[in-house]
Amino acid sequence: MNTRYEVLWIDDEWDKMTSFKEECVVIHQIHLQPFRTQKAGMVALDENLKKWDAILLDARMLDQSEENEVAKLDGLRKAIAHINQLASRRNIPYFIFTGQPDLMSNELFEQSFGKYYNKRVDGEKLIADMKSAINQSTRYQVKTFYKDIIEELSLLSEDERENVLDILETMHFPYSHPDFTPRLYYNPLRKAL
Numbered sequence: 001m002n003t004r005y006e007v008l009w010i011d012d013e014w015d016k017m018t019s020f021k022e023e024c025v026v027i028h029q030i031h032l033q034p035f036r037t038q039k040a041g042m043v044a045l046d047e048n049l050k051k052w053d054a055i056l057l058d059a060r061m062l063d064q065s066e067e068n069e070v071a072k073l074d075g076l077r078k079a080i081a082h083i084n085q086l087a088s089r090r091n092i093p094y095f096i097f098t099g100q101p102d103l104m105s106n107e108l109f110e111q112s113f114g115k116y117y118n119k120r121v122d123g124e125k126l127i128a129d130m131k132s133a134i135n136q137s138t139r140y141q142v143k144t145f146y147k148d149i150i151e152e153l154s155l156l157s158e159d160e161r162e163n164v165l166d167i168l169e170t171m172h173f174p175y176s177h178p179d180f181t182p183r184l185y186y187n188p189l190r191k192a193l
Contacts, residue, residue, distance in 0.1 A: 003143045003150070005030040005134050006051055010041035010079060011058035011097070012071050020123055028127055037062040038075035042082045049090050050162045053134040055083060056126075059098035059109070059116065076113065093133040097126055138173040139165065145172070160192040 007030055014021070014034035024030035035041035038061050045052060061075035076096070083094050099119035110116060117126040134140050142165060143150055153161045163185055170177045 003029070003140070003147050005053045005131065005140075007032050007054045007056055007130065008041055008045055008052045009034045009056040010036075010038055010061055010075075011056070012036045012062045012066070013058075017119070020119075023123075024127065028131065030127065030130070032056065036066050037064060038079045039064045042079060045082070045086070045092075048158065048162075049086060049092075050139065050165070051158070052092055053137065053140055054130050055079075055092055055094040056130070057094055057096050059096055059100055059113070080113065090139075091137075093130070093137075095126060095130055097122075138169055138176040142169045142172055156192055160188065163188045164192060 005028070007024075009032040011017070011034065014032075014036070021032050021034075024032050033044070035044060041055075045055070057076055057079055058071070059076055060071040060073060061079070062069050062071050063075040063078065080094065083092060086092070096113060096116035097119055098116055117123075117129075135144075146168060150161075150165075153164055156164075166177065166180070167185055167189065170180045174180075
């Protein structure tokens with residue numbers, strides 16, 4: 001069994017990209033969890049920060065609501081600010097995937113937001129770069145080291161699974177959790193066992 005990549009995807013038109021989503025799941029073991037608005041995606045990120053291996057962002061996205069709102073760069077700006085704000089708790093790589101013709105060769109856009117991928121031609125490059133960045137994360141490496149155990153942990157609640165992963169991650173990569181306090185995990189681990 002290959003360890004599955006969990007990617008939070010914010011794109012108001014994700015349902016028009018079914019072949020991309022299928023390729024990610026079937027060929028690359030990338031599970032894309034789509035959200036139409038920046039707000040819904042960031043709520044999901046906050047609810048389970050440890051679950052996500054990466055974040056895929058559309059350049060122009062809906063910000064708060066699907067109704068009476070036009071997709072624009074404000075949603076992207078807010079999403080990136082929110083992700084950067086969480087970096088002290090967990091550094092999650094994000095990728096910008098756009099199909100907007102006016103942004104595809106816009107040097108100012110790249111200077112403002114960083115590297116981006118063109119939906120028409122960069123799908124394979126995006127997937128390769130996403131997998132490479134995720135494979136370097138300590139959390140994903142631990143999931144790979146213990147992939148058989150992780151499968152068994154699926155019987156536990158998500159919090160219990162994450163506690164076990166925290167312990168294993170700290171054991172292999174002590175610098176990844178400088179604030180790790182073992183005694184806080186004794187009782188939850190005892191309950192999980």
